[in-house]
Amino acid sequence: MRTILLVRFGEVFLKGQNRPFFMKKLIDRIKEVVGDLGGRVWMREGRIYVSDCADMDECARRVSRVFGVHSVSPAVEMDKADFAAVCEQAAAMMAPLTGTFKVLARRSDKRYPLDSPAIMREAGGVILERAPHLTVDVNHPDHVMTIEIRDHAYLSVERVMGVGGMPMGTNGKACLLLSGGIDSPVAGFMIAKRGVELCCVHYHSFPYTSERAKEKVLELARQLSEYSGKLRVLVVPFTEIQLEIHERCPENMTTLIMRRFMMRIAERLALSEGAQALVTGESIGQVASQTMEALACTDEVVSLPVFRPLIGMDKSEIVERAEAIGTFETSSLPYEDCCTIFTPKHPATHPRREQARAAEEALDAEALIAAAIEGTQAYEIG
């Protein structure tokens, strides 16, 4: 008898001929996250198991954060031949709990002497006998004791929901514009969840933003990497460009032009990193640079697709997501937005594309972009 982790996967099930590819990516990623816990990952009869983990709770927490995992359950694996012992073990696992329960049996070994209804009945009886404070409710139980009869018997009560999505690395690579605010890490998470590998670009305006602001962004990237695995953060020196824009462009257009430069630089870095799309945390109308007109103005300067997974979300919904992912607290650290001299008092909210083009005519865009890319520093995270 030993405790193992039973891993259920979601959408990968829907795959046809290329399913082995998805499964391999999923298993590789699970192996990566439990490696230092001494966990062994194996597959049998279409189910993934993790065994030999020193710390089962930590193992469950980490595996539940692997994209492609639907849910996990710590389970007791035991010899199925001694059914009385199986029932006693089920009772021992239920005894500390309170409220209502039911037993759910699954028998994939059809030669097993008892069928599923018999298993449920017998085990339920023993549990009630040993833990008379529990009552049965087959419709809305507080706890479900699942007994699966396969090569062994597997007993589990607890179920930790996974993050879902697709295994990492099965859907290409994208480049996230990571600001240090609340939105962009959530946007990155949502795209990574679809199996998309990430790289991040961050714009650093020293001395207007501090070293700590940069540290904060690297910490956010580290938090994202707990889900996505290793990623690279490219930190682009952006002060020169901001100062030039501030000097030479109409004030109401400065933020928009800054966004256009960010997109252009991100696209070039994305291509050099082998990424096929850009990801931003924008949502319609959240700020002046995120109105439909402004988004059209920023889109026109790049040809890669731009994914904006938060586009229809309210701020409160985004905050909720950030809290669930675990990036909210770091995002809220007060090192951002220190460059107030660059924020126009009355930014244009309905800019036209021709207007944006005209506004940046005074700049030597090519030279500015080349210098920024030249000064970019890469940080390997995770």
Add this chain to the structure above:
Amino acid sequence: MIYLDNSATTRPFDGVIEAMASSMREGYYNPSAAYGPAIAAEREVRACRRAIAEQLGAREEEIVFTSGGTEGDNLAILGAAQALRSPGVFACSDIEHPAVAETIARVERMGHEVLRLPVDARGVLDLAACERLLSPRVALVSCMQVSNETGAVQPVEALSRLVKRIAPGALVHVDGVQGFLRVPMHMARMGVDLYTISAHKIHGPKGVGALAVRGGVRLAPQMTGGGQERGLRSGTLNGAGIVGLHAAVREMAARRAEVEALRGMKRRLLDDLSGLPGVTVNGPLPQEADSAPHILSLSFEGVRGEVLRNALEAEGVIVSTGSACASHKQKVSDALLAMGRTREQADGTIRVSLGLMNAPGEMDEAAARIASACEQLRRYRRR
């Protein structure tokens, strides 16, 4: 690198590091134990007690070792509050360090009354206002000896006389974290009952300090346990830290003339900046008597302190700001606002603080960097 943030912390003297290393290597015994080597360790502790007492015009048995300034302030204020039988009035100045200000706020939540004493435009306690505000019900008045933000030396002796006249039973607590060994202190003569010191502000180690408690003052201990420090502060004594503190006290005292000479460096820095327009000194000017030798607070018109600090760091000059920036609302120094500075002025402030490791030549270089950074940053003002 030119390190001008000595009010945040100082680099330990080499003698401090050596004394601590040998204490950890050879004198690691518990000073409260009974055998020979422990008695030698206890002797070291006692020597430190005596050295501090001598600097403060206090007696050896009046020194209680702590983990540093914050603990000393907490023990003084909470300890006095808890020793009272009925609620009293606790007063402190408007410019106290959070270790005092927050502790006074806590005392208020415990049911005592709290009084805040105003400062004038120079950041010096307004004694006339104190006289109006203080009443015979006052139980404790806490005032820092030197403002950590502006370097303004507070009139603690006059304050103490005033307090004892209006409320003879009241205690006077002085946070001496910035003042100790930089500005004279004689507790008996100045009528100070409680005095907090911290080792790492005088080129000693972090994690150790002391509270001087005048004989006859009753405090409730904040740490209970083995009853060390006459029951006022339980916990095994930080032997190596105390040895380090002692070495720091000795060297600071021996180099008193150099400490006073820091004032000259402060003036030099300010003189070097005289060509730069839009510079204001917060607090007394370096040549004034109530200006501590080592702290200079400067506001620069049209420049944000945080940005200037970042820019100076890139040039190898380390200073601090009076303000921390919150994401949407800017948090500025309460002390500067209490002196009547505008939010914009407070936001445009940096603090330069000197230590014995600084050299006069560094002032010229730092001033040049400050001036060029300001000129650079002012070119890009918000339109």
